[in-house]
Amino acid sequence: MKKDKLKIAKKKFNSRLIVGTGKYKSMSECAKAIKLSGTEIVTVAVRRVNISDKNKPLLMDYIDPKKITYLPNTAGCFNSKDALRTLRLAREIGGWKLVKLEVLGDKTNLFPDMIETLKTTEVLAKEGFRVMVYCNDDPLMAKRLENSGADAIMPLAAPIGSGLGILNKINIQIIRKQTKLPLIIDAGLGQASDATIAMELGCDGVLVNTAIAKAKKPFEMALAFKNAVVAGRQSYNSGRIAKTLMGNPSSPTEGII
Amino acid sequence: MKKIKIKVNGKVKTVLNNSKLSDLLNNLNIPIKKVAIELNEEIIDKKRTSNIKLKKDDKIEIVHFIGGG
Numbered sequence: 001m002k003k004d005k006l007k008i009a010k011k012k013f014n015s016r017l018i019v020g021t022g023k024y025k026s027m028s029e030c031a032k033a034i035k036l037s038g039t040e041i042v043t044v045a046v047r048r049v050n051i052s053d054k055n056k057p058l059l060m061d062y063i064d065p066k067k068i069t070y071l072p073n074t075a076g077c078f079n080s081k082d083a084l085r086t087l088r089l090a091r092e093i094g095g096w097k098l099v100k101l102e103v104l105g106d107k108t109n110l111f112p113d114m115i116e117t118l119k120t121t122e123v124l125a126k127e128g129f130r131v132m133v134y135c136n137d138d139p140l141m142a143k144r145l146e147n148s149g150a151d152a153i154m155p156l157a158a159p160i161g162s163g164l165g166i167l168n169k170i171n172i173q174i175i176r177k178q179t180k181l182p183l184i185i186d187a188g189l190g191q192a193s194d195a196t197i198a199m200e201l202g203c204d205g206v207l208v209n210t211a212i213a214k215a216k217k218p219f220e221m222a223l224a225f226k227n228a229v230v231a232g233r234q235s236y237n238s239g240r241i242a243k244t245l246m247g248n249p250s251s252p253t254e255g256i257i
Numbered sequence: 258m259k260k261i262k263i264k265v266n267g268k269v270k271t272v273l274n275n276s277k278l279s280d281l282l283n284n285l286n287i288p289i290k291k292v293a294i295e296l297n298e299e300i301i302d303k304k305r306t307s308n309i310k311l312k313k314d315d316k317i318e319i320v321h322f323i324g325g326g
Binding site (some may be wrong): 019021022023024030043044045046047048049051052054058059060070073075085088089090091092093094160161187197207209220226 | 265266267268269281285286287288290292293294295298300303318319320321322324325326
């Protein structure tokens, strides 16, 4: 079988699962879940260094950025200015150009502010960033993002951390049909089968954080998501049968005794 | 030596006037390769921290990567 790799901004990845590093009980739990998930890309947040506790463990000591691609995010940014500031700093930490842009518009539903997101995408692309963009599941906005220089379209399945699964499969399929850019479901997945569905809809990958980190058994769930993404991709590539209203016997109807 | 007040990551710190940014980073035990630094909202080239002298009311932000989704 031909190697079926995920390509983002000219980089190739074997795993189609991207995992967030937030909400784990500890750094070591996070690192183990990441390892079990088989992911090659993790999202990370940019925050102030704790200057009063000099011995606080660092994420980089647990997850080696030379082995796993760090995808800095702009979580907590509610306007373009803050998002740009955050990602420029992220780039400065060690030359990170591949970034995840998310500009939120509402503190309770955490939906993206697409006008600010669009503006920011344009600026970042001009500055040489490779931008993976968290967005709503609106095909028109997805098209606009593509025209603004996005490197990956990452529509939400449902609100961040909600665990509701993919609420609008039709929109995801429409976005899939119209774009050749990597399409990654970001946010809102609750269980492994949600990831399979995303892949079966033709997505190139999924991004999961809470569903793994907050599962009762995060390590088991990391494995489940790993397998679910593989299963969904294989299923998509296999070409499913057409749906019919009536039954169609699986055994021959001739020679019945 | 005269002392001045600056802000580091939102907290007031007292340092010697004209002391260098690199001294501050050393004192705070900052792993320089794993952070980015802003001085008054301008990103600082990490190789040049010993050329920067701290002034009264300077605002410094030192950030790094933590877990996030």
